[in-house]
Amino acid sequence: MPTLNWIGKDAVVKHHKEVPFRLLELVPELSYGEADSGNLIVQGDNLHALKALLPRYAGQVKCIYIDPPYNTGNEGWVYNDNVNSPEIRRWLGEVVGKEGETLDRHDRWLCMMYPRLVLLRQFLREDGAIFVSIDDNEMASLRLLMDEIFGVRNFVATVLWQKVFAPKNSARHLSEDHDYIVVYAANADRWRPNLIPRAEEATARYKNPDNDPRGPWTSGDLQARNFYSEGTYPVTCPSGRIIAGPGKGMYWRISKEKFAELDRDGRIWWGPDGNNMPRLKRFLSEVKDGIVPQTLWLHKDVGHTQEAKKELLELVEFESSDDVFITPKPTCRVPDDWLIGSRRGLLLAREVMLELKRCI
Incomplete structure (x- = not known):
């Protein structure tokens, strides 16, 4: 040293x-x-x-x-x-x-x-x-x-x-x-x-537009630029629209299996009409x-x-x-x-x- x-x-x-x-x-x-x-x-x-x-x-x-x-x-x-x-x-x-x-x-x-x-x-x-x-x-x-x-x-x-x-x-x-x-x-x-x-304005960002019983939540991006070998796969929106994969030069942050698990648990937000790029729901009750x-x-x-x-x-x-x-x-x-x-x-x-x- x-x-x-x-x-x-x-x-x-x-x-x-x-x-x-x-x-x-x-x-x-x-x-x-x-x-x-x-x-x-x-x-x-x-x-x-x-x-x-x-x-x-x-x-x-x-x-x-x-x-x-x-x-x-x-x-x-x-x-x-x-x-x-x-x-x-x-x-x-x-x-x-x-x-x-x-x-x-x-x-x-x-x-x-x-x-x-x-x-x-x-x-x-x-x-x-x-x-x-x-x-x-x-x-x-x-x-x-x-x-x-x-x-x-x-x-x-x-x-x-x-x-x-x-x-x-x-x-x-x-x-x-x-x-x-x-x-x-x-x-x-x-x-x-x-x-x-946490400041009041930070807490105010948590909403519950879909009346999730787990309470207010905010959403986070599921895409990242870091290479992930299991991060390129298509997803199907609740509306039926198929999204071929993340944006150009991007990767999903999670595997296809993990994505399906989160979606079944109601932790994927597809937008109010079920047709948007998916985002991950983060609940206020579960954060620090x-x-x-x-x-x-x-x-x-x-x-x-x-x-x-x-x-x-x-x-x-x-x-x-x-x-x-x-x-x-x-x-x-x-x-x-x-x-x-x-x-x-x-x-x-x-x-x-x-x-x-x-x-x-």
């Missing part, structure tokens, strides 16, 4: 073991709700926070979402995304040593990410998964890093999130319209995503309760950064709108990570979710 090497790696590979366990200190004036609800917001260096939470949640987390620094090299943000802050430099000096002073920003990013990902892996249940937001600056490095820590076979997918609703005409080369959400499972053989609830998650998330479905910025401005008073973090995640998008990775977003002792934001 290809591995990623960088300056300082040897110093951080086992650093998670050297981080001391710490006690979490309750701040009553900042607390809300029942003390035993199980919900926590931890302020501080996320490496120390993870080590403090590990004894309680190791092997119990079903879904982790993290939004690490993208390492864009932009030092003008409210959050310093250049991995060049005094805190990072001090940490590198302590952990990596004098060699850390000469690291480029990609080396520093990798040194920062490695021990945190190693700790996060220890939180996951066997049927858990982690979702990581990132962009092109560190996408390639992140994949290799997570292959090493979580295992190549546990890679699930890379989701493309359309983060803007219009192209950036000021772009130097191409308008960067998307971010990534990289998904890994603790054990890909055991993890299964939840289905996305939702839709299999896809790897393309459009802004119209899950929101975009401008929408998220507007949400922030409604909640927090800023001296200037320029002070708002420029790549927030819309509230209608982040729950998709949770809904897919956990059970309807429930936060239970056996169904723990962990969200790790940029806390360095």
Whole structure:
């Protein structure tokens, strides 16, 4: 398996073991709700926070979402995304040593990410998964890093999130319209995503024009372009019209015997007059309760950064709108990570979710 090497790696590979366990200190004036609800917001260096939470949640987390620094090299943000802050430099000096002073920003990013990902892996249940937001600056490095820590076979997918609703005409080369959400499972053989609830308009497509006792249905094409040795045969419509076979360059998806079986069971739709090209009936009562998650998330479905910025401005008073973090995640998008990775977003002792934001 290809591995990623960088300056300082040897110093951080086992650093998670050297981080001391710490006690979490309750701040009553900042607390809300029942003390035993199980919900926590931890302020501080996320490496120390993870080590403090590990004894309680190791092997119990079903879904982790993290939004690490993208390492864009932009030092003008409210959050310093250049991995060049005094805190990072001090940490590198302590952990990596004098060699850390000469690291480029990609080396520093990798040194920062490695021990945190190693700790996060220890939180996951066997049927858990982690979702990581990132962009092109560190996408390639992140994949290799997570292959090493979580295992190549546990890679699930890379989701493309359309983060803007219009192209950036000021772009130097191409308008960067998307971010990534990289998904890994603790054990890909055991993890299964939840289905996305079916939209009302999707359910509305199911009708019952022939009053089938099995209820509403929709129809699917019985023809395909893929070669199928048993997929060329004539069929006879209820009207008596003989259809010589599928269209030019097409094949029936099923054998002649299977077609006859489905027709006897009333699962072939020949049109209202019994004279159309046959289609396969799919009953609402027999399909899954939702839709299999896809790897393309459009802004119209899950929101975009401008929408998220507007949400922030409604909640927090800023001296200037320029002070708002420029790549927030819309509230209608982040729950998709949770809904897919956990059970309807429930936060239970056996169904723990962990969200790790940029806390360095």
